[in-house]
Amino acid sequence: MDTLRELSAGRGTIDGVTSTASTVERAFGAALYDDTDTGLDTGASLLAADAAADAELARRGEDFIATAWRRGWQPADVVRLVRRELDEAHACLAAALIRAQAGRDRARGRRWAAQLEALPQGAARGADRFTHATTVLELYRLLLRLPALEPLEDEPGRAPAPAASRMLTRIRALLAKAEATGYPEEAEALSAKAQELMARHSVDEALLAARAPAPDAPGACRIGIEPPYEHAKAVLLDAVAGANHCRAVWNEALGFSTVVGFEADLEAVELLHTSLLVQATHAMTRAEAAQRAGGRKRTKTFRQSFLAAYAHRVGDRLATAAGTQATEDLLPVLATRAIAVTGRLERMFPQTTTTRLRGVTDAAGWAEGAAAADRAQVENRHRLP
Template identity: 45%
Template sequence: MDRPADLITAAVELLRHDDQDGFDRCVAKLAAQDGDDQGWARRVDRELTGMLTRLLGTLWRNGWQPADVVRLVERRRDRTHAEVVSELIARELRGYASVPDRWAPYLESVPPAPLREPRLLTLTRSLELLQTLTAFPRLDRLGPLPGENRPARPARRSTADGKTLSRVRALLAKAESTSFEAEAETFTAAAQRLMAKHSIDRALLDAHAGAAHDGPSGIRIGLDAPYEQAKATLLSVVADANRCRAVWHDDLGFVTVLGFETDLDAVELLFTSLLVQADTAIVRAGTKKHGSGQSRRRSFRESFLQAFTGRIGERLEAAAAETVEAEAASRGTDLVPVLAARTAEVDQAVAAMFPELTRSRVRGAYDSEGWAAGRAAADQARLAVRDQVRS
């Protein structure tokens, strides 16, 4: 009699080679209920769950993080497969004494409501998930693994960090809720200035700590269709404005952002908010058509996002530069060497992680009205908002 492990391995291999008939035969054997062996189903489930759990541990060592795994499973399969892997991740992570800060939300994964599904369907989904996970490529590690001991240093998050992030979130929530582009830009610029000031505080603190400070780390941010390249470009300009660097992996659907923790927080918050603001402005612009009546929705929206991105990048850079100038004057300190040193550390980290990195220009359809509308949406507000970000 075939062992569960042998059948599972065979099924995954058949699935990998698109042999649907052979795969179905394997699944049928795994789902068979043998009256002389009532424990067969339990052995199959135990073996399959064990393989998936061990594979997750391998993925962590290969540079993957929970958010990346869930996102790519949904991208390559569907939401149901992503829910299954989320619950498996939660169970796997509970076996460690500690997990990295950004992994903690996945400890609280809520299992999907039990459904009375045919066993063939349940097994098929688990085997498909196993085959999908085994095809994940190796990535560079962006931080500690679960269970790793941490250096005896101050906690990454302080009370001041939490207060700053709360204020930034409040500003960005106002930007997202207003129906006026000018107000949205004002609140977004205020958030950028606040995060820039906080970054300067952290940079000076790390400079004082000398060699003991943590170096650059990284996060991955997933991008959903449509207009993924345009969104990746927007993320890149937000990263540049905050002394981070972004690398787009178009085959995997995410961007790796490298930088110091405080700056990574700024990038993640600002980018997420700007996407909401851009989407709102695009919807408000309405449906566009050619003179013939044919829709030009895609070209209009791509051009809108490209123009929006270009102008937002300019304004974020200007807001950050103004903050550096103001902080240098108020502190009586030349901040350029300190900040330049941090930027150099980030660039070195990028060069080490992506030695063959190349730059390419994003190309897309051009629509003059979309370009003008995107530029206007990013260019209407005054940035005289220092009272809003004053400590």
């Protein structure tokens, strides 16, 4: 009993293993491999009673994070899943572990660094030691069970990602204005202009790559598809990706799509998809208000149908805007890049399936969504000189 008391207080050793490690091991044995609340409470009680085990507990968390990287996860992926499965306290704790682990991690590139900068801030500790220990163990349970993902690391020979250009800065400014304006026609016109600039930027990048002695290879990124109405949002991302010479594969279970393409095009997809989602939400809110004024209640099928129609029509509009930039002499370059993108996608995802969009049954929602996407005029685009 004396030995046990010493161990629980954080003192002494057993066969060379420190007491703090023993506390953490016993807590893990009770909580991480047992899905019951009883096991979680037992593990949290052990940790709460041994303050000397805190450093070892944090070190183990950093090890879980490093293991997630080896399984193909990235910082934004982990935080997104934690928020999806747990809550903000767990997300703040995960962010703290990621930042701590980054201090002893290798350099991983610009996109990874941007994800580190975007990590949530805030206190990760709970109101008391037991609450905090419970949060830690719940997070570690999730991290322990992360499946392996397709790696997004640069392929051999791929050129490093360039810094953001002045063109992308202009595009961001246009999309910010589109999101901020209260006038639907202006928002859609600004988005159409942004897509035109994106298409021109993509063409410029393609021409530079074609003239370079060692053109870069396509890369990949993950974009979250958040509930509700994930199917319609995934269709919208697929339309944006296709219009920008990329391909998207949706992982419904984990709540993200992997987009494959050349770096400039990936930037365009991330920017435009986010902006269009914001604008679609604003347009849908206005359409619902009009429906309610007419005596109709909001329905899930209205929103699902609205977003499905919006994604469908926006896809057509973006494809038209992108097509105005593809001159005859550029088509072979774009075809070569399309083959490279398809090759990378098939190596990452040798088996994919198609899914049908469900819940599109509301005629009013479809009509309103199509009208919202049709407000912008995309004809009369100027070709590149």
